[in-house]
Amino acid sequence: MEQLEKINFRCKPTFREGGSRSPRENFVRHHWVHRRRQEGKCKQCGKGFQQKFSFHSKEIVAISCSWCKLAFHNKVTCFMLHHIEEPCSLGAHAAVIVPPTWIIKVKKPQNSLKTSTRRKKRTSFKRKASKRGNEDNKGRPFVIKPISSPLMKPLLVFVNPKSGGNQGTKVLQMFMWYLNPRQVFDLSQEGPRDALELYRKVPNLRILACGGDGTVGWILSILDELQLSPPPPVAVLPLGTGNDLARTLNWGGGYTDEPVSKILCHVEDGTIVQLDRWNLQVERNPDLPQDELEDGARKLPLSVFNNYFSLGFDAHVTLEFHESREANPEKFNSRFRNKMFYAGAAFTDFLQRSSRDLSKHVKVVCDGTDLTPKIQELKFQCIVFLNIPRYCAGTMPWGNPGDHRDFEPQRHDDGYIEVIGFTMASLAALQVGGHGERLHQCREVTLLTYKSIPMQVDGEPCRLAPSLIRISLRNQANMVQKSKRRTSMPLLNDPHSIPDRLRIRVNRINLQEYEGLHYDKEKLREASIPLGIIVVRGDCDLETCRMYIDRLQEDLQSVTSTTQRVHYQDQESSFPRVLSVQRLSPRWCFLDATSADRFYRIDRSQEHLHFVTEISQDEIFILDPELVMSQQAGTPPGMPDLVVEQASGISDRWNPAVRKRMLSDSGLGKISPHYEVPDKQKDASQTRMLQSPVSSEDQALLQAVIAGDLLKFIECCKKGANLLIQGPDHCSLLHHAAKTGQGEIVKYILEHGPSELLDMTDSETGETALHKAACQRHRAVCQLLVDAGASLRKTDSKGKTPRDRAQQAGDPDLASYLDSRQNYQMVSHEDLETAV
Numbered sequence: 068m069e070q071l072e073k074i075n076f077r078c079k080p081t082f083r084e085g086g087s088r089s090p091r092e093n094f095v096r097h098h099w100v101h102r103r104r105q106e107g108k109c110k111q112c113g114k115g116f117q118q119k120f121s122f123h124s125k126e127i128v129a130i131s132c133s134w135c136k137l138a139f140h141n142k143v144t145c146f147m148l149h150h151i152e153e154p155c156s157l158g159a160h161a162a163v164i165v166p167p168t169w170i171i172k173v174k175k176p177q178n179s180l181k182t183s184t185r186r187k188k189r190t191s192f193k194r195k196a197s198k199r200g201n202e203d204n205k206g207r208p209f210v211i212k213p214i215s216s217p218l219m220k221p222l223l224v225f226v227n228p229k230s231g232g233n234q235g236t237k238v239l240q241m242f243m244w245y246l247n248p249r250q251v252f253d254l255s256q257e258g259p260r261d262a263l264e265l266y267r268k269v270p271n272l273r274i275l276a277c278g279g280d281g282t283v284g285w286i287l288s289i290l291d292e293l294q295l296s297p298p299p300p301v302a303v304l305p306l307g308t309g310n311d312l313a314r315t316l317n318w319g320g321g322y323t324d325e326p327v328s329k330i331l332c333h334v335e336d337g338t339i340v341q342l343d344r345w346n347l348q349v350e351r352n353p354d355l356p357q358d359e360l361e362d363g364a365r366k367l368p369l370s371v372f373n374n375y376f377s378l379g380f381d382a383h384v385t386l387e388f389h390e391s392r393e394a395n396p397e398k399f400n401s402r403f404r405n406k407m408f409y410a411g412a413a414f415t416d417f418l419q420r421s422s423r424d425l426s427k428h429v430k431v432v433c434d435g436t437d438l439t440p441k442i443q444e445l446k447f448q449c450i451v452f453l454n455i456p457r458y459c460a461g462t463m464p465w466g467n468p469g470d471h472r473d474f475e476p477q478r479h480d481d482g483y484i485e486v487i488g489f490t491m492a493s494l495a496a497l498q499v500g501g502h503g504e505r506l507h508q509c510r511e512v513t514l515l516t517y518k519s520i521p522m523q524v525d526g527e528p529c530r531l532a533p534s535l536i537r538i539s540l541r542n543q544a545n546m547v548q549k550s551k552r553r554t555s556m557p558l559l560n561d562p563h564s565i566p567d568r569l570r571i572r573v574n575r576i577n578l579q580e581y582e583g584l585h586y587d588k589e590k591l592r593e594a595s596i597p598l599g600i601i602v603v604r605g606d607c608d609l610e611t612c613r614m615y616i617d618r619l620q621e622d623l624q625s626v627t628s629t630t631q632r633v634h635y636q637d638q639e640s641s642f643p644r645v646l647s648v649q650r651l652s653p654r655w656c657f658l659d660a661t662s663a664d665r666f667y668r669i670d671r672s673q674e675h676l677h678f679v680t681e682i683s684q685d686e687i688f689i690l691d692p693e694l695v696m697s698q699q700a701g702t703p704p705g706m707p708d709l710v711v712e713q714a715s716g717i718s719d720r721w722n723p724a725v726r727k728r729m730l731s732d733s734g735l736g737k738i739s740p741h742y743e744v745p746d747k748q749k750d751a752s753q754t755r756m757l758q759s760p761v762s763s764e765d766q767a768l769l770q771a772v773i774a775g776d777l778l779k780f781i782e783c784c785k786k787g788a789n790l791l792i793q794g795p796d797h798c799s800l801l802h803h804a805a806k807t808g809q810g811e812i813v814k815y816i817l818e819h820g821p822s823e824l825l826d827m828t829d830s831e832t833g834e835t836a837l838h839k840a841a842c843q844r845h846r847a848v849c850q851l852l853v854d855a856g857a858s859l860r861k862t863d864s865k866g867k868t869p870r871d872r873a874q875q876a877g878d879p880d881l882a883s884y885l886d887s888r889q890n891y892q893m894v895s896h897e898d899l900e901t902a903v
Contacts, residue, residue, distance in 0.1 A: 550676070
């Protein structure tokens, strides 16, 4: 600070002085700063900045504005004198920045004896006239006087540094750099109340909560108390452990290293949606006398919940975690470590079976319907009252949207709460795509407990004494939902310039090189390993792109295992490094290479929100944390590039894996999986299915598929259950699994079941399993069925192919994929006849 004062350098002005008689300026001037290191290019000449890496170098290479981030070379030809007094536009985030001209410092009252004597009567009169105004501004050093503009969406940022893995400190500094520091608040220093009261009159205000779901609930509760009209919408930057609300609103399961600049753009462009909020009223259980009440808390930690309220096994595990973190907070500074503790506590509680008698000590009445008999019959060990689709770090306990049977699809803005029961087995199956037992969708719940039971409200646990709990709708909060946007690439400024097809090279990077070189894009680019080439549509999103990269990897594995060469090689460019043959791990993720300074990871749960053209035009970089460097040296030299196309499938006819599957063990009399089974043979197989007796094991197998219980399904198969059985709606097991999107069960059936299940149709609609999966837009299941040889040309009773069903369901990317695979199957059949 002393050195800055010597050169008369002033900090970025974040407010203006009050009491000034000069007219108020409605614009902000540039705040120019000398820099010894600068990223990007000069605004005047367009050339990059020469970097000085010596610590002793004091040469100024650039002059940049700390508001709008414009940068010039420290030369007379680039930075001219007229730039000094120019008004500043505040840069790309001007719409969300609170200008310093809005924040006025309150002038301190004069305390001199002369002034007080001269204006004694007048001061007394003013005190009576503006008593309320003095109370409103009591103790506040600033007031906000906004200038209304329909284009402005001022943002308040609240950061909880203690959430999740303690990432908040880093995020706090970055937001202060991009915004006005007086619109960014540290929740560990003070709560959100003072800031919200200060900015309550700002129009079009938006809020960004950086923390876990508890941080969001805290801010929403303060907004309720202040009764702001209209209440500002709240966006979420997930820094917590579970982040279920953030997942529901498309903000992802956890913050990695996405640029803050992009986060601000998403908050500005996000859609405002409603979120139901529910009251919890707790009273003493009137059915029990006072002397029979057990020890425990007399009230819940929160009286309002936004995500869920639960009791039983999951609350007991959360309570153990909460008590351990309170005792040793230094051991819970990592999101991964927190999740590992949850897993260990759950296993311990499973062995102790502490919640096995829950159904005997509760009574649940939903909209006048008593659910207690059903709860006791099924012996639930956990009951969840769910407001949002996500629960327990991303699982979907209500099930997939297309499989609700007698219930409506779950929504967070419909005024209904979902009641779900869990056994220990169904809780374990949540992590592999299962769901609980759907009990009710209601507006009011009355819950009676007859013993002390662990409960949790939005992750805040306690052990509540026997009580009467009433759940009712409180209100609806405004939230910001993240939506797709196209701003990253210059190509996307003109929508007519988006190409129909993109030919993109896929490059792979390991975790060690990423952590060491992510600030040096050129070195990281050189260290990457080419994986192959994909051809996709210009408007393809990353979720669809992942399917083709996985397919590309499978084709590459087949090439290396059979020592065959693929003759599609990109002649336009040559890479000194060879292709990677180590298989991709399930944890690989996309990298955003469009930023000027570094690479950034993209959360897998947000891939459907990003287009391929947002992160690249000719190259895609993916990060594989399990890539082993020692295996790269063993790659066969000179391996040509492999091409996988999305819409034509030309390269697939040379796919050794598919050709090997068609030709191996087939002879001349065996049917290839790609050939359709003759109708007589299909009719006979369906007759066998209808006539086969249904044993208790078969019935249990059918129930396991419907419930999505993979562990129970495998157990029934090992006991000799028949995979050819049908349900009451004349659908096979494969039909049920494909319809509900149970990928693991589909994969097991394909590996262990007979081949005629692939193209078998149900007796009502004539649909195959692929039709069912395409109708529900289950892309991964469709890929499994197509790779196993399911027919893409087979039509249902209405003459629709699976591709037509995907198009009707509103998934053009899946329809394009099925269309390309259909063309490929036609080529494969001709090629097979020639080979035979």
